[in-house]
Amino acid sequence: MIVLLIVSALTISGCTSQEQVTAPGDARSMGSGDTGSSGRGQAAGRGRQGGGMRPEERHDEDHILSLPKEDVSLDEVEALGMALDDEYKARATYEQVIKDFGEERPFVNIITAEERHIAELMELYEKYGLEPVADKWAGNIGSADSITHACGISVQAEIDNAALYDQLFSKVDNQDITAVFTSLRDASRLKHLPAFERCAARG
Incomplete structure (x- = not known):
């Protein structure tokens, strides 16, 4: 009887010891694996989001709103309207290309940037209590003959867009409007x- 009790005690002790050794190992393996994978996934997600919001393609919203709200002139109102109209046109152009040829790069990437550009200009309209100009371009852009043709059209559109802003600087002096432009x-x-130049060169 005493022998049986001793054997049973040793057996239970051995099992408990084995569980105590194995369980932490399993927990570390599963925990670190899951946590590491999740951490990498979250980091990758943040990386993708960050990569989509390039500093060159946006102006920090908080910074814009923190700049002084100055008197807005008629010239500045006109400049805002011309800028927003051209961004509408760019968005409609790239929307039509995507509609005709599918989600081709760089159109699918750049149309997202155009949406941000419009949003940044809208922030200025809201800040100054102005009525935004209407979008006359949506659904009113013709189709390109090919994706290469579309890239060529877009090259000229971006050249014209940058040149427009160069011209508009003479109409504005408010810090926030100048910063966004x-x-x-x-x-x-x-x-x-x-x-778009790389796209056009691929032929």
């Missing part, structure tokens, strides 16, 4: 234009 011009000239 500079950001949008640089995005067009330094990012969008080279992307």
Whole structure:
């Protein structure tokens, strides 16, 4: 009887010891694996989101709103209207290309940037209590003959867009409007234009 009790005690002790050794190992393996994978996934997600919001293609909303609200002139109202109208046109152009040829790059990437450009200009309209100009371009852009043709059209569109902002600087002196115009011009000239030039060169 005493022998049986001793054997049973040793057996239980051995099992408990084995569980105590194995369980933490399993927990570390599963926990670190899951946590690491989740962490990498979250980091990758943040990376993708961050990559989509390039500094050249946007102006920090909080920074814009923190700049002084100055008197807005009629020239500045006109300049805002011309800028927004051209961004509407760009968006409609790239929407039509995507409708005709599918989600081809760089159109699918740049149309997202155009949406941000419009949103940045809308922030200025809201800040100054102005009525935005209407979008007359949506659904009113003709189709290109090919994706290469569309890229060529877009090259000229980005050249014209950057040139427009260069001209509009003479109409504005408010810090926030100037900052947004500079950001949008640089995005067009330094990012969008080279992307479309590469697209057109591929033929």
